[in-house]
Amino acid sequence: MWVHKHKPELEHIPHDTKQIQDFVTNYSKQKKKALLLHGPTGIGKTAAIHALARKLGLELIEVNASDHRNAAEINAKIGNAIKQQSLFCQSKLILIDELDGIAGNEDRGGVSALADLIKESKFPIIIIANDPWDSKFNSIRTKSTLVEFPSVNMTAMMPALQRILDKEKIKADETVLKTLARRSGGDLRGAITDLQILSHSDTLTIEGLETLNEREHSESIMQALVKILKSTDPAVAVSALDLVDEDIDEAILWIDENLPKEYTNPQDLARAYEILSKADVYRGRIRRWQYWRYLAYVNMLITAGIATAKDKKSTSFVTYNRTTRLLKHWMANQKYNKRKQIAQKLAAATHCSYKKALQETLPYLQKIYKNNPEQITKELDLDEEEAEWMAK
Numbered sequence: 001m002w003v004h005k006h007k008p009e010l011e012h013i014p015h016d017t018k019q020i021q022d023f024v025t026n027y028s029k030q031k032k033k034a035l036l037l038h039g040p041t042g043i044g045k046t047a048a049i050h051a052l053a054r055k056l057g058l059e060l061i062e063v064n065a066s067d068h069r070n071a072a073e074i075n076a077k078i079g080n081a082i083k084q085q086s087l088f089c090q091s092k093l094i095l096i097d098e099l100d101g102i103a104g105n106e107d108r109g110g111v112s113a114l115a116d117l118i119k120e121s122k123f124p125i126i127i128i129a130n131d132p133w134d135s136k137f138n139s140i141r142t143k144s145t146l147v148e149f150p151s152v153n154m155t156a157m158m159p160a161l162q163r164i165l166d167k168e169k170i171k172a173d174e175t176v177l178k179t180l181a182r183r184s185g186g187d188l189r190g191a192i193t194d195l196q197i198l199s200h201s202d203t204l205t206i207e208g209l210e211t212l213n214e215r216e217h218s219e220s221i222m223q224a225l226v227k228i229l230k231s232t233d234p235a236v237a238v239s240a241l242d243l244v245d246e247d248i249d250e251a252i253l254w255i256d257e258n259l260p261k262e263y264t265n266p267q268d269l270a271r272a273y274e275i276l277s278k279a280d281v282y283r284g285r286i287r288r289w290q291y292w293r294y295l296a297y298v299n300m301l302i303t304a305g306i307a308t309a310k311d312k313k314s315t316s317f318v319t320y321n322r323t324t325r326l327l328k329h330w331m332a333n334q335k336y337n338k339r340k341q342i343a344q345k346l347a348a349a350t351h352c353s354y355k356k357a358l359q360e361t362l363p364y365l366q367k368i369y370k371n372n373p374e375q376i377t378k379e380l381d382l383d384e385e386e387a388e389w390m391a392k
Contacts, residue, residue, distance in 0.1 A: 002196045003189050006164045010051040013044050014156035014188065015149050020052060020126070023145065024093060027124045032145045034118045034125040036099075038132040039149035040220065042189035045128045048149075049095050058093040065101045071113035078114070082121040092123040099129035099137065115139040119383065138337070142385060151186025151220060154178060160188060161195055165204075172204035186220075221246050221254050225320050228255065228307050229262040237307035241299060248298060252279065253323040255302055261318045263310055271309040275301050338389040345380045366390055 010017055023035045037045050053060040061081040081094055102110045118125055118140070132141055152160075161177050180198075184191035198204050227240035241251055256276060263269040279301035282294040343358035350361065369376050369390045377387050 001193070002164055002168075003192050006167060006192075008044070008047055008051055008160065008163075010048070010055045012160060012163065013048045013051060014152050014160060015044060015048065017048055017052065019145075019147055020048065021056075023126075024052060024056065024058070024124045030145070032143055033121055034127055034140070034144040036127045036129060036132050036141060036144035036146050037149060038129045038146065040151050040186060041130055042187035043149050043152050044188055045149050046095070046097055049093070049126055049128070053093045053095075056091075056093075058091050060093050060095060062095045062097060064097050065099045065110075065114075071110055074110050074113040074117070078117050082117060082123055082125075094121065094123055094125045096125065096127045099127050099140070100131060100134075102136070111136055112139060115143055118143045152188045153186065154181040157181040157184070157188055157191060161191060164192065164195065168199065170199055170204065176204045220244070221251065222320055224251070225254060225258055228303055229258065229318075230313050231307050232310060232313050234304035234308050238300065238304040240303050248283070248295065248302075250323075252276065252283070252302055254320075255306060257323040258318070258320045259306075261320070262314050264314065265311065268310040272306050275305040275309055279305070335389070338386055342380065342382065342386050342390065345382070349380055366392075 010021075020035065020037070023030060027033075037049070039045060050060065052058075061078075063077050063081075078094065078096065081092065096114070102114075114127075127140065127144060129137070132146060158177055158181055161181065162172075165172055165177075180191055180194055184194065195204075221244055224240040224244045228237045231237050241248075244251065246254070259272055259276070260269060263272050279298045282298045282301070285291050286294050286298070339358070339362070343362050344354055346361055346365065347354045347357035350357065352361070365376070373387065373391065376382070376390070380386075382390065
């Protein structure tokens with residue numbers, strides 16, 4: 001396969017890799033001991049780490065989280081890697097790929113085991129995930145620095161495809177490459193695979209490209225928002241969420257967050273929010289009565305309904321942002337989880353119930369923590385983030 005035969009060097013990766021290099025080369029100075037690299041499939045996340053290891057001369061220890069999913073397997077595979085020196089006295093780089101493959105209940109203990117190993121590691125750990133925001137990854141996310149790799153746009157994809165063609169001594173019209181890059185939907189690995197399928201002759205042509213079946217790919221929520229908020233055509237907007245890997249609740253939050261940026265006319269904004277509120281009413285009926293047929297109405301309202309609520313589309317450039325409600329909710333949960341974890345340790349140390357430790361003892365202990373932080377931290381075996389919470 002060309003994706004393996006023509007592995008890119010770091011300078012060929014169509015993303016900014018400076019933060020990743022800095023994390024690895026200055027690992028001893030990093031506050032968080034893991035880097036969580038996330039983004040859609042096929043955009044070069046794993047290839048970037050392989051290229052970085054080659055450039056820095058590091059021994060790469062690669063573990064696929066889909067294959068090693070419970071606590072025993074994680075500890076056996078990764079635990080040994082972080083505790084042992086390299087055979088050739090090289091420094092190590094530990095890559096944990098496909099974190100999304102740890103599925104939850106059937107892989108009980110795998111995520112917490114990985115979170116514990118991150119704290120102990122003397123070597124850089126890089127974790128790769130498509131969606132790092134799943135609640136089951138909270139303990140890993142809080143201990144990691146997040147770096148996003150977005151989908152590869154057509155302009156950035158063209159040099160990568162041309163580099164492979166040059167090595168294979170195959171000629172291609174620029175129009176063919178642009179079409180191939182555009183239809184890949186940001187999936188560079190998919191575009192390279194298509195390129196190999198078409199390479200049965202010394203020249204690539206439009207006629208050959210037309211023989212390829214259109215690959216159905218997942219769109220990003222950003223692409224969906226453009227179709228909904230920039231368009232006034234209901235036919236364009238109604239299918240905007242069909243290929244998006246977000247559930248309907250998160251899609252509504254994304255629209256709610258970014259509506260005021262696009263709809264600057266007060267009348268347009270009022271109509272749009274009225275339609276969004278109707279969608280929320282149907283969503284409530286689905287939850288209350290399990291009337292799932294209403295889901296079609298919700299989708300119609302938040303796509304075609306929102307698109308047609310405006311008199312005319314905005315021509316100004318708008319940067320869409322992730323909803324802050326989810327972030328605030330997540331931060332509140334994290335604070336509560338820290339409090340809960342400390343209360344559990346306090347209950348075990350003082351031989352009382354968790355409820356009593358949480359409600360009666362912890363508030364007083366937090367007050368006196370500032371007077372003797374080192375001893376309390378040691379007695380309760382608090383980690384760095386728990387100690388920070390106590391010091392507030």
